[in-house]
Amino acid sequence: MPCDAYIRRENVRARHIVKKNIDEWLRDRGYVHPFIVIGTPGIGKSFATGSLLLYQLLHYKPEWLKVVAYFVSGKAYIFHREERRVVFYKKQQVAVDEVEEMTSKGVKGYIIFDMSGSGAIIDHLPRSWGIVLISSPEASKFHEFTTQRYHTLPIYMNCYEDAEFKAVLVWERHLQVVNNRIELENVNIENDWKVVKKRIDMVEPLPRYVLADKATYERRVTEVDGAMRSMRDDLGYYMDVLDNQSEWRKEGTTHKLVKLVYRKVKGKFECRNRVTSIYVLKELAKKLRQAQLRRSLIYYILCGALEKCACLLEELGLDIFMFKDCADKLVEHFEHLPHENEAKRESVLSQAGLRGRVPTTLSEFASNGQKRELKTGCLYKPLIPNFPLVDGFFVVENVGVKTIVLLQVTKAEEHHTKKRKAADFRDYMGKVFRGWERIEKDYSLEIIYIQHVDSTAIKKRQHCVSSGDATNDTDLALWDRIHQYQVTLNSDIANDFIRHSSDTREA
Template identity: 30%
Template sequence: MARRKRLVRKNEDGGAGDPPLVRPRVESVPGPRWTLGSRVKDVLLDGARPPNEVSLSQCLKRVGCDGGVPNGDFKMDVVIQEPEFYIPEEHTRRRILSLPECRTYALVYKVVPLLEEKGIAGLKQWGDADNAAVKNELRDELADDGLWNKTRGLLDNAFNAVNDTEERERRREEERIESGIKKVTFVEGLYDSVVNATWACVKSGAAGEPLGMKIYQGHVSKKVIGPEMLWKEKEVNFFNTPDDEVDEQRDRKDGIEIFVLTSRMGWPYMVYRGAEQASKTPPKEFYCGVFVRREVVRVWYIVKNSLDVMHGEAADESTHRFTLIGSPGIGKSFSVGAFLLYMLLRYDANRLHIVAWFIDGLVYVFLKNEQPGKVLEFCDQMAAEAYIRLQVANGSQVYVIYDVGRSQIGPESNWCRNWPGILISSPNDGNCKGWFKSDGAGAVYINCHHVREIKAIHVWRERLLHPNSTLSEVENTWIDLSVRIDVVGPMIRYVLFRKNYSLRENEIGSVMWGLNDDMMELYEKVIDNKKTWRESKSSHKIVKLVRVHYEGCDEDFRNKGVSPKVYNGLMKMVMLRKKGTEERRQILEHVLSNYGRDSAHLFETSTIYTFLRKELLEKVAHNLVKLREPRNRELPECDSVICRRDSAALYPKELAFIREGEKRELKCGVLYVPCDSCFPVLDAFFVVEGEARTVVALQATRAEQHHTTVSKVLQLKKDLAERFCEWNIFTDELRWEMIYVQPAGGNVIKTKQLCGGAGVARKAVSTFWNKVQQYQVSLEPESYIGVEPAVHVGALMNIFGEAEIEKNIKKDEQKS
């Protein structure tokens, strides 16, 4: 017999259009998913709608009272407290209070306050084993076995359901982890490859070798190269004070610029897998060698001292966890992580049994207490953690290298807090937050590479990749790299690889042009050291981290422009934002006090403006030296246009900032300064009138050399053509001079700077560059000698040419 359809009266469940008073049938919707945090009030409602959402009129309709009532709009959470007042008619009141949902409301109204008074607000408190006495008191106060039985039944059922669910989830998680442990891969040969990695070093001061550097493989002066030859702790544990420059050349008595540590199978950062990587460029041998510099060795000494303290060998106070923070792209994972792994595997095996490297979802577990040593690769991080936790419970000592890597996801708060280790990260709070919350986590900051270290890496790489390269080829390639350093900074990820460099150069340009007022205000605070800039999507492209030490404090860091080009651009933009003399004076005062009187950044930013002052241009003309050909020992006679004519009539009397998208007429007597931080080849220029017009290009630098490339010269011509009207009409008639302006007492450029690179335009560009007359001048402003910073500021304000800048700002305001 067919089943009859159930007829629903119009007023059932609140009537047409009204929501039902109880939740739908169990067959249609699963029950609520309780947790230990669920409130007892919600559990006791047993699926009914909360009383504050149900009106009295809806309940009246449920019992067939369709007529209007005076109190029908009141909600049931109010009505249930005094039903006699809101429902005077006894028969109606009894029918309403008999509704299942209203009996539930009465239960909630009476029981929940008693539970909360006794500290039971949620399921967790209800299920605590030590509250039996509280439950007995509650039963007595209710004085109603029916209410008590229903209350206990609902809460016990919910609590048991939570326990059952958590138990099932725990078992599933254990099965998943157990399955992950069973799927672990044994990486055959990797332990031996790492622990027996071979050593080489690159030493400077070798005459006749490429860039004066020579590679020593396996031994130096009949001593085997290895950890015994590393620099001592006092040699690497230096700090930059606020007046120091990170790139200052420090004494290298041994001549060793870098060590190279090579594992034939690679490192956990990039394990060689045979045929799958055999076709990669550079070849796998490049990734098998890691570069060990002084900054890397310093990190090891910090970790080693911590381990010694933990095992009672040293008495000093030390933390058991560290966070290594440095600029992206400097080899924190590739160099620091690999070198720490090597040294930890060689640390006392009686004190350290397991070294685990977490990186990008993979975990490599090195077992030192196995004979021979083994390496397990886990694709499931939780399975690896469970395995290590079991080993630690059995008495093993572990050290963790947690590499945030490309995922940019750090560990959760209080992650495995009893395991000592080091987190490798960029300056991003999100990566380090969970790790820092652990007790005793300390910060270790790492500087970028020194230019000489990058030069040594270049020499080693050239011999590896191009073993037949000639001395001149190695040196010409270095010219390209030095130009890259000047633009993107000492970041080997972008300096060593052309594709990475091109992408980063474009990114820097986009960031600089995209800076709004809010961002510029922040960078201005970074420049005057009022604010520490941490990494964002754009900041790490234009600033770099520098480790410093302030008296009475642990090591700290501050930020600088990632390269002279970028810093100069930021300074120009900051100065242009300053509308008054006093504001510019203040920013210069901050820069001087925070970066030191001899700051390379400040010198390279401000010194070109000396050419706006007649008396200083006369000094330039008097001290100018013409650069000789590299193989010519004789000093040529200086024949610059500013030496041959009256310099008083030549000096630029007006300042003009040139921007992309603006086209203007080229005039004599104007000092043109590009606003673009990545403008190639020159920092500024002016034109001198004569039989043949002369372009005097200016390049301020503290470096020992400042070569350029074919592509940079081509870009220079293109940029000038886009910014000046009819530039190409008379360029053939122009005579070019390049003056390298340097601070007295520092490095001195002595020979003509070269133009390296290849391409179809090389011949034409080389012809042009060979015609450019090159000069050098060392400047030592009198205002820098034996006087206070306030006087330096005054001198610099004069150098910047207050009247000219004011005039230029007013012109720009009128244009806009």
């Protein structure tokens, strides 16, 4: 029965890498490299990548590549090219023995070994044949193999992007119309995409669950929630999951909470781990805050009044700006960090009564969601790991001008930045907020360095320096427009706050 085949760019990329090496090997121009295709479980490595590689291998001339062996799901298939026959093996070890026998006779072949659900010992596979392993990122599955064959080359596979899901959705609806399964007037791609996008945000961009039936998708949501509940109630553990960029954790919950990504960083491609979805990111951030609060409460019990307040200010960090009394006391201790020869100026927060001066709502955001309006009166916190320049921000409205107040908590005596980070900040803001190009031109900007009680106070304006990369002058211009202030969360502020609180109670 004829059907369509959907081939991802990631699968084609893997195919090209393997094909280049095979072509050189078959022409005696190079060594046949072992490869290992690594990707998050559920992206289609077995059905898509493995199948495409098999299709490619079976199109080489039989006299060049006499045998292709395909190991998958605990079973194996051996394709005898010249004899135009295929042998199926219920037990992979029997197929491994057959491959070893052909190798001893000088037969030239290639192996695709899908490690999902496999119990065979891959270390016994012949070194003279080419081989592609297909695996999840859990290193224990292939550690011994790559240790013995140190020249094994990894091919990292990215998860699906939104555009790929949209393409699948549109083509599926097209086929349904062509085959008279639905009427054209009943097609509503926009509504269908909202359903798919909601699934992506909940579980992660994996077709196994996003494009599955309702029961399969809901079962995955339950599994993700279960993985969240089973996490250790430990602050360091949550921070490790959120910020661990390279190590794939060995717990069985890993692939439900973390996905593998392959990105170009400063001209080089690197493999990183990222939290799977916006839903998981928000839940992890919530757990992190709860763990921080529990740790803080233990400290509060053991310390005096002034220390309690200073610690409270430090722990609350950005949230302190959402409390009017606290914000009022903080502003009194702001220190302006002027440009050279610039006169002292007050922060926009020094003007009481301005709309948005004290944010009333909290909004956490990621860069892969839908664009939103930048609203006054909302404290924005990025969920993006290592968000550039700031820890959060909010908008304040004055007559005829709006100001974005950027917040940065730091212990460092200096907090200079680089043009590249300024460029990354502008890029992220453009992905998150509608009309950012207009906003960054029209709005005024301030940054407040919030320093801990035990840190050395920043005394001079912080600079944005060039790192030699090709970032345009617009990034520097943005930084130069930012008015800088510093405040230290010290015992004086704590004392003022306690005195102010007492006066309020007495009144």
